[in-house]
Amino acid sequence: MAGRSSRVNGTNVRFDAEAAVAHLRASDPKLKALMDRVGPFRMRLDVAASPFEALSESIIYQQITGKAAQTIAGRFCERIGDGKFPAPQRVLDATDVILREAGLSRGKVAALRDLAVKSLDGTVPAMARLRRLEDDEIVERLTVVRGIGRWTAEMFLMFRLGRPDVLPVHDYGVRKGFQRAFRTRERGTA
DSSP states (O other), rough: TTEEEEEEETEEEEEOHHHHHHHHHHHHHHHHHHHHHHOOOOOOOOOOHHHHHHHHHHHHTTTTTTHHHHHHHHHHHHHHHSOOOHHHHHHHHOOOHHHHTOOOOOOHHHHHHHHHHHHHTTSSSOOOHHSOOHHHHHHHTTSSSTTOOHHHHHHHHHTTTTTTTOOTTTOHHHHHHHHHHHTTOOOOOO
């Protein structure tokens, strides 16, 4: 990630992974020890053709095993997109029966349809526009879509837009990790 653009305090800046790691290691001895155990910083961006595709994958993968989600995503692409990831209009044109036969729950069908509508009407902007928006505005826009909460929006910011300065502080795993790493009785708060 060294040399990639990122946002800090609303400003585009160059992100230097080595400098960030050095700063965090020097900031707290417990964090340094944890970073020593985990190993080097290896953030990789997941490349997706569009926000619709990336967010659809997030919806499909929610609350099921990775293997099951991969199978369903494959069927979704085969049946709705002729082997490729379908465009929003193709999802809207597909019947519920076809979407359900791909393995999608009723809730995921509703969420994917809502995402398709909001992608077409501009609520969920194209990737080029998203790259220019502030983190909070992106979270606000994405969380109006059924099935997309703050955590999903923050994962999108980190792993699709390459914003490593985002920390999902409301996430149970992050808070539980804080509790374990810092050996506190209480899970960390935001």
